[in-house]
Amino acid sequence: MLGDTILTTLPSALECLSWSSDCELAISAHDFIELMIPRLSTPGPSPTNYEILHLRANLFTAAEVDIEEPAAFALFSPGEELSVGNIASLAWSGPGLARHARSALAVHTERLVLALYAAEGRPTEVGGWKRVLVVNRVLERFFEGVYPGLPRDENGDRAPLIKRAQRVRSFAWSPCVPARWAEECGVASAVQFLAVGNDAAEVVVLQVRSPCNSAEREWGAGIVARIPLGQGGKLPDLGWVFGEYVREQRWAGWVAWSPWEVVEGGVVSVLAYGTVERVYFRRVGLMLDPLKSKIEIGEVEEGGVLPLGVTFNGPVRWVPVGLGGQMVLVATSPGAVHCFAVGTDGPLEVKETRYAREVWDEVGGYAFEHTSDTSIDLFFPPFRLSTKADLISLSLPSAKPTPFDPPWIDSITRSLASFSEEHDLYGHAEAKAWGFGASPLGDFMALCYSLHPTHMPEYKIPAEYRCTVAVTRARRGPAEDFALPSEGNFVGAEVSAEALAFSIRAWVDEQPEAPEDSASVIRDIVQEISTALHLPSSYAPPPLSSPTLSLRHALFTSPTITRLRLERLISLYFPWYTPATDTNTSLIRTLAVATHRIPHTTYRASLISTKILEAYSMAVSKTRALSAQEVEDIDMLPAHEFERCEICGCPIHFEGFDEGRCEGGHEFVRCALTFLAIQAPGISRFCGLCERQFLTDAYLQGDVYEDSGAGSDPATVNDNPSVSASSSTNGAAPETEKEDDGSDPMPLDTPARTEIDMDEDSDPITESTEPTAEPAPLDPIIVLPTTGAANRSLAQILLQACDRCPYCGGKFVG
Template sequence: MTDVTEFKCWPSCVDAIDWSQDGIIALASDERVELLFPNTVSFDRDQDAPQWQHVSLRVPLFSSAELAVKEPSPLSAYSIGEEISSSVPIAIAWSSPGLAKHQRCALATLTTNLVLSIWSADGKPQEESSWSRRLIVNHALKRYFLSSTTNESINSAPTSKEQMRLSTRVRAFAWAPALPCSGPNGIIGTRLSYDQHIIAVATDNKQVVFVVVDSPTSTLGVNQGWSAEVRTHFALTPDSESCHHEPIFFEDMMKQQTHISHITWSPWVHRDKCYRSVVVYATNKDVRARTITYTDHRIELGAEIVYQGIQLRYDGPLKWYPEVQNGSTFRLALFTGTGLVYLTISAHDASIIKQVVHELDGRCDLISATAWDIDQQRTVRLHFSSLLSTLQSPTAVLEVSSGGLTSLPSPNWRDQIENNLVLFSVKNDLKGNSKAKVWGLTTSPLGDFIAACSSVHPSDMIEYGPPSERRGTIAISNLRLYSELRKSFPVRHVSAEGIIFTVKKLVENTVEESDQMPAFATEIQDKLMQAYPPCQDPNSNYSILATYRDASDLIALLNAFKKITFLNVNTLRDRYTILLSQACNIASSNMLPRTLIAHRLATALQHLPSSLFQTPFSAEIFAHHRQLISLVDSLIKPDNSPSELTENLDVANNVSRQSPVATVDDTTARTDPATLGEDTCDFCSAPIPFTDPTSAICTKGHQFPRCGLSLLPIQAPGITKYCGICSTPFLSEEFVTAQEVEVQEEFGRFTLSRVLFLACDVCIYCGGKYVE
């Protein structure tokens, strides 16, 4: 089964698409970057419903405030014309989660003016107006090199101004992979912590620069805006042949123009309280590598190694295998002008342990995309495409084994492109005189589907027409049979959005009758519990919170609170129940699992340090959670069955609270009713009794939703965010921050509301990311 969407443009570069962990596909085209949101049709919906949502980003447009107008370079600088280019996107890549708002991924875009920008949405990813350019990395490079007193590279530019221009041109970039978590291998939608987001950029001055990108989200609200800071850099070790301080001949001048055309960053290995990885970069002469050691936000560089006998020149690409082999080796695929070079590289010193070469059917065009496929039996396959000859060449996927590389039959995505080409030829009466260009491949967040970007063209005539008539397609194909996908899920950090995409595909293609849905949901829930189990730390109990009495270490407190609140076995099972009910479109209120999750959250709050409850707003949240505990305790009886408890919850609006309301310390209590967990209606000032954890109804009938975290009634517009999956309402971070901004200096930076909303960075009920 293949989903196909058409867009009204042609891609502007090879490797033109990338699929984020949030489930968003980005496509680079001439005038914009298209964002595609897969919207899989539900089991019982009309099949004519749109399966994709499109958002266009005007990436080539820069304001004068963002980027000053550049003067043409002098002839002696051999300018490539970046100062007069049209700023077409030539490379895009998503960051790991945790950088953009609501723990989403940010998009890095490199344009033909050699400017690297970071884009993200401001709470509404499916609205174009929410997306904006957050920062330009080139500005951080300029600040860094202006403050530098030494120049480590040999430059051919005649003036310091031209040297600065070369040092601020970005030729290639690569995001650092997310650091491996020391806790569970994968928890849907929840990470105990997010580390720094680092991006490696290659400049025109033969340098590789490591830049740390920070945002209000990644700094837990410490920074109010986005920032980029250079941590370190290195210059290429010059060859003796290219050391001409005053070149006279053109050949000598070209030897000095050794810039980095490709760069890629390996996964991390955790060893001896530090993380190690390898950065491989290719020049127009050779391929080189360095080890990277990351410890306590410090980056240390190893010695440069040249991979002898491998010349990438302008071919490429380079693609790391996404997992570490045997705990100490990486695997890298390099596409050269003569074929595929498959390397096994040591994590210790970046040296080559094993090298395998495979011919590529004699193709001479550019390799346009690569994608790794790993099934549950750990069989590794490498999918790749070339720009023009994908359909003419027999090999499109290779299987990696101990014996080498073996060609496999044509994959689904290649067959789909071929079928699309046939339809194009018939529709336009071309009699087979047509060709297909393949622009990119990328796998889904779980690695079980692959998206292929292609365009079709006539082959025996000149193709002409306005840009509005240009068409391209993105087709999503399954990498394995659905029966195999249904058996298990990959053990890695995944998002709830990635899980729900795969589950919806399984529903469409494996569930035939609606009465089979409950059994299917139970089966998938068991598979999720096996792949993403609860934290097995024996110290994950409420007593661990007692070690943070002063609440001085916010990161440690958040990690401990997340383990207790989210990684509980019962909470995980309830979260998976709610997530699957959304994916399978099961008609259920999920009142019982939602209430139990909220009850466990409220219970955990009671064990937080008392110093967090000093502010009036935090005291109010604390009181509401005490009210929830009292409400649930009044409904739960020792002889109640789960069905009876559900019935009691459904009629909770008619139940009066019998248990007394717990109060906070007299020194922190407010004199208004909110301190006692009682709210008043903003319309009529009538009291709002706490009889339902999801809705608030005053005694005169005005109804409001309750925040899924604080349990406070939401009585004003514009202060709400929602779960993107289950649509649960929550108070926005801006509103929560505004409630305590005046008393922050008096009571300290860390409060209950701050800890609660920072720890619950995704929906506590299903793991979905927030939208506004």
């Protein structure tokens, strides 16, 4: 996992590197996306620790991006029709947006096109990645509805106003809504917003919806807010000099969205954006209650606008956690580091702290390390790297320098020596840092750099392009003992098993030999992770009305089951170790008790659901996992043969949890969750870490409900356990669902929208000579509740509750 990986390409823009929540690395390189997918399912060292995928990012169909003819000079075109479409920036979304609770990748090109990519198949194969959404098309359709008086001309070209409104200048993902708060409110935790700055001097907020975090069958987005940028500017004129053009720019050159903070009645964050002259801060509130849901974007308060006398030459990022009741925004300019502290309570006030730095180079990325509740360390390398340790570490929010020994110096020293010797440069070589970032747990850093001569011109053809991605530990130190950052860094949020597996395997690969006492080592690692995750010593299941959430809490929140799952995850990289506690027995106990305790009035009885209950009865009789009192409490079904072979019709005996065999000799793999035999192709998926097989929702298409005899509707089946309702594809509020428990129907969350006030002279669109329009009708925010599952079968509830492997916590593949 650690070490240098050489890519046969060269970055074309700063901030070219981004980590996903599963430790997947994305690097932008001209018109290609380089994906480095860690190989986590194979224990032990391997020749390559990553699968390297090359995705083309500038090839679009006419349905995705209009073909632009070369524009006349009088139109003052930004050159989108002439650009080759190299990647300008990229960033991963939070987990849960893509299939199997994975992250989606947003890629912004120099043609001002923003597209989303996601793994629809195997993430380790190029064919598994698809472009799922072009944000420009969403903006175009929205503004064409806002300005119906501006239709396309006879050649199909859009009006200039529509062109400006659909161009994306900058973007930022919103952080994921805190999972615990979302569960308490009974909504999906994978609510994802995307803020984009367009060419029409607006910041537009969209809610991205996918088949995995909503009931829609296709990817889409709805505009939920429009924010005008300051005073309206004049349209470009050919008589302007460059300085006038820069001063009149009103589009947001950057957008940054702070983490959510839980407050009474909802969660709040701060949306920051800036032009060449000012920095703006607005509070964003997401309020949820049983009757309505809405997003509120506050007005620009007096203390929320700061004049800017310099231009930022690096990323503008929020610190990923709050520090003592305030959020901190970090940016760099030539000769200074800027820290903006914003309070979470009371009137919005911004305090700026600057640190003057000697190096005026641009910055390719930031990394953070949580040191205490009120401070955090910031790391950033200058663009022109050297083998001596320049100032690259500050303590925030005080902006004071801290000692730091860069761990990537050794990699740069080796690479420079080899490059100089290969090209006879006699030491006249330098390294340039294009991208930099920390892993999700903060215990590793990745630096993308390239090598160049310093005293002569450089001529290269694309076949000679090379760059190095160095993955190192965050700080130098011995690796005898497994350790996560002392303060837990940012692991208070949802931590994926892939991120933990990355850290575990990196530590195992560093060990010179296998430990003598594997059991003791694994116990120490489990304790270290438990401390970092703040796992409680005891657990009381919360009173949840949703059967899906009840199962999720039983399988993924219980400290006992979580520790057993961690032990199972760690043992994947100790093949010779056998756990002392049988994880299967504990999981079967938990499944049997939690499943049989679900009230029958909360789901529809079906044929497959009955088979699953009978399979649990057989599993319990095989392992004797339950006590007599537990069996009496949950009313187990009598154990008998319940499956027949679809090939020969013979009964399939329950001889084990992994395989099933009928009397005719046909053998089948059993689902590791339902213990049913997998008897057809295309109805199974497997864990990306432990490689156990599980049934998919495709298997449920042949289910038969006992009350109606009709097959289940595939539209009601969803991979996301937090989604149990359907909504229309045009963003309309879903209808009220009724539960069969005799209670009053609970309406789905229907957002109450507050239109953002626009000053008379604040919108350049309305000041131009082009037609005006009424305020745009904004799309409702679809925040689907997790209650009301009476229209689903028990089989659907069970498969949706387990959106990841219950044995090791890994995400599914397939």
